[in-house]
Amino acid sequence: MPFSPQHCIVELMGHGKIAGLVSEETIAGGSFLRVDVLGVGGIPPFTRFYSPGAVYCVTPVDEPTCIMAMEQFQVKPVYIWSMPELRSLEAGDDDQETEFSD
DSSP, X not given: OOOOOEEEEEEETTSOEEEEEEEEEEETTEEEEEEEEOOBXXXXXXXXXXXXXXXXXXXXXXXXXXXXXXXXXXXOOOOGGGOHHHHHHHTTOXXXXXXXXX
């Protein structure tokens, strides 16, 4: 039976937490947990995918509780230009040619 999208708090094995609208998605033939995080507290909306092995616990909650958890956890999207290693590659600090797409 397919997993219906619902608001959840997801606890990860690395002791991180994320909250959002959770559903299942198949990527490259494998099943992943998809977490769509709403734009709250000045953080834009974004999506993360987790392997089931990375998940410790999934707790279904109502939407107001999910939004409150999103605000408290302050999980942010990853931008390539915010990662120093990638910025240095893009600036030509490395001899390797690297292409970045938007």
